[in-house]
Amino acid sequence: MPRYGIAIDTTKCIGCHACQVACQNHNNLEPKEQFNWILEREQGKHPSFSHEFIPVQCNHCEKAPCQRVCPTGAIYTTPEGIVYIRKERCVGCKYCIEACPYKVRILDHGDGIVTKCWLCIDLVRKGGEPACVTTCPNQVRVFGDLADPKSRVSKFIARHRAQPLRPDLNTVPRIFYKRS
Amino acid sequence: MLESAWGWLIVSYLFLAGAGAGAFIAAVACDLLAPDWSKALARGGSLVAGPLVAVGTACLVFDLEAGLWQPWRQFYLISNLNSMITWGVIVLSLFIPVALLYAAALNEITFVGRIAKKYLRPLEYVGSALAIGTAVYTGILIAVVNGVPFWNTPLMPVLFLASAISTGLAAAMIAAAVIDINTIRTLSNFALGHVIFLSVEGVVLMLLVFMSLTGSVDAAESATMLISGRLSPYFWILVVTLGILVPFVLSIVEYYEYGAMPKHLVVGADLLVLLGGMSLRALIIYSAAPPQIV
Structure with missing residues (x-):
């Protein structure tokens, strides 16, 4: 089975937030609700400084802490390796929000459940790619099968030695970053 | 986006469940070890234990979202069974009825109490185990959260157990x-309990803060918030x-000035x-500070 993941090239990101809007559009989210957003980091002082845009979203961790702590078993990993929330089981205890080190889960007050990025599983199963990937004007995100060493994403990760955010937290994320 | 998902309802729950479990332990300790000193302490403790934990559990349920309006x-x-909340639900749903039965037995409330009185010792042993389980569980609940490095330490259940017994x-x-x-005079005997458990609580709290300050950057951020930052x-x-030093001194005086x-x-x-105890849970x-991810 495939293990889908994304490699993100932060050196190409211009911080236009198109990925965020495309995601909100595809998932019918309110303006305040977001499954992905862009963190910014500045280093150094004028005239020698850098400004980095780092898009973040659910990392679909192989050892997902949210899945481990969910009391109702609402969170599971699909055969494609996507960490998925069964909406009808979630009680809204928010334990998974506390457990997630990346803080990419949000509470949907309307339905009273926790939601997050689901890697546009609806598009992916039809052979497409997630909305944030296809909409990006700079092709910052590379989507594909991490289990296949010949896929574009695997090659990208190998060539640029892309790393997940905070690999030391030992959750084995499936979103990789090329930082410099 | 980075504020804690849990608020005052969870704080109240952690405090009430701890205090209820501690009250049960205090009642059993009084009834087993010092039945001649004060019947009132065992009776009082048993009467408040079940209701405190039940109100705490209600707080937990009211904090739910979809689970509240679709019960x-x-x-x-x-x-x-990998989730601490699952274990918590099991422990709480066993402890609350046992604590209420114990209160009925010790105070001989209605026929239920008269029947339960025959099984007083088993109720005390089973109940104590469940009470320790409840108190420790509230600590483990947040200790297994790796989304908050400050909580993610085995000191947390120890701190919560010590605080549960003193509260x-x-x-x-x-x-x-x-x-x-x-009976307030004879209660002076039990002030020794405060002296012991408040000192344990103080030492463990000190360890927690110092270990966090010298540990990861993320845990240090929380600890700094407590000792010199926004929450200091x-x-x-x-x-x-007010929570540890003053009652500690008062309890020493109380114990010696019998x-x-x-x-x-x-x-x-x-x-x-x-x-x-309530302030400790709240703080x-x-x-809670999440790990620095970028």
Whole structure:
């Protein structure tokens, strides 16, 4: 089975937030609700400084802490390796929000459940790619099968030695970053 | 986006479940070890234990979202044995009825109490195990969260157990004073419990703060928030001074000045312990800082 993941090239990101809007559009989210957003980091002082845009979203961790702590078993990993929330089981205890080190889960007050990025599983199963990937004007995100060493994403990760955010937290994320 | 998902309802739950479990332990300890000193303490402790935990559990349920207005979803709560909440639901649903039965037995409330009285010892042993389980579980609940490095330490359950026993003893002593104000002299014996468990709590809290300061950057951020940052006034005044130091000194005086201390100071020390326990839970929840991810 495939293990889908994304490699993100932060050196190409211009911080236009198109990925965020495309995601909100595809998932019918309110303006305040977001499954992905862009963190910014500045280093150094004028005239020698850098400004980095780092898009973040659910990392679909192989050892997902949210899945481990969910009391109702609402969170599971699909055969494609996507960490998925069964909406009808979630009680809204928010334990998974506390457990997630990346803080990419949000509470949907309307339905009273926790939601997050689901890697546009609806598009992916039809052979497409997630909305944030296809909409990006700079092709910052590379989507594909991490289990296949010949896929574009695997090659990208190998060539640029892309790393997940905070690999030391030992959750084995499936979103990789090329930082410099 | 980075504020803690849990608020005052979870804080109240952590405090009430701890205090209820502690009150049960105090009642059993009194009934088993010192039945001649004060019947009122065992009676008071047993009477408040079940209701405190039940109210705490209600707070937990009211904090739910979809599970609150579609209550049948709560049956799913025991689905995942890897989750501490699943274990918590099991422990709480066993402990609350046992604590209520024990209260009925010790105070001989209705025919239920008369029947339960025959099984007083088993109720005490099983109940104590469940009470320790409840108190420790509230600590493990947040200790297994790796989304908050400050919580993610085995010191947390120890701190919560020590705090649960001291707040529980305080709740039991206040209840005993309400039942029979004249027993307040004999309650001085139990001030020794405050001296012991408040010192354990203080030492473990100190360890937690120091280990966090020298540990990861993320845990240090939370610890700094407590000792010198945004939450420091609450930490030093409510938790350290009013919650631990003042009742600690008062309890030493109470123990050595056997029965001579004014009644309002005895009850006052217990109220301060409760205030400190609640503040400790609140500050630990509100000082949660996520790992720096970029």
